[in-house]
Amino acid sequence: MSTPPTPPQPTDTSAEARARRALADAVREIEHHVAAAGWDAPVRVFALVRTQSALDAEPGLADQLTPDVLAAARADDQHLTSIEQEGLPAAEDLEQLLGGLTWPPTVDGAAVTVERVVLPPGVEEDLPADPDQALAALLAHPQRQDVRLAVGVLRNGPAWCAVRTRAHDSDDAVGQGPDLVPGLVEAVRATLA
Structure with missing residues (x-):
């Protein structure tokens, strides 16, 4: 999958x-x-x-990309293509999965999507200590929010996050920013070390 061309942007044209x-x-x-x-x-x-x-390393890739993506790549050497990884290793949780991933130098960055349940501040303190009871209470809580987190990090440093809630599930209601999920940003960054 690859990103479509970007509309005109501010005048900062530095590589960064x-x-x-x-x-x-x-x-x-x-x-x-x-x-x-x-x-x-x-x-x-x-x-x-x-x-x-x-494309330089594998010219045949051009046959898999749309003309607008090819034009965007020719116009900007920073343009990125994402490649979903299949057959991920078995892991008990996200931390274990990310802890077991490493990327070759030809990979410029990594991204992950994950769904989570979040509660308002302070509510977690009232959850039962038993993990199974806490999970049941979390899932039944009337103020819970289901969210999808998408976090990407480039090997040379920049990060970007997108957050969508199930309650406001539309493309124009996705929150975005460089550090919305700092713990996940650092976990993804660690896979590139």
Whole structure:
């Protein structure tokens, strides 16, 4: 999967600014792609590669990309293509999965999508200590919010996050920013070390 061309952006054309915009575009596109499959989905992991570098290494890739993506890659060497990883290793939880991932140098970044249940501040303190009872209380709580997190990080530093709630499940209601989920950003960043 690859990001469509980006509309005109502010005048900062430095490689760093273009990389941040390319990452934001890729994370938005990943989140939109995953959202199309609906809720209650498993964790999904994506490698991020600079499209033009991938085309230089594998010219046949051009046959799999749309003309607008090819034009965007020619126009901006920071343009990213996301490649969903299949056959992920078995893991008990997200932390264990990410802790077992490493990427070759040809991968410029990584992204992950995961669904979580969140509660308002302070509510978690009242949950039972027993994990099974706590999970049951969490799932039954009237103020719970189901969220989908999409987090991407580039090897050279920039990060971008997108957050969608089930209660406001529309493309125009997705929250975005570089540090919305700092713990997950750092966990994804660690896979690139």
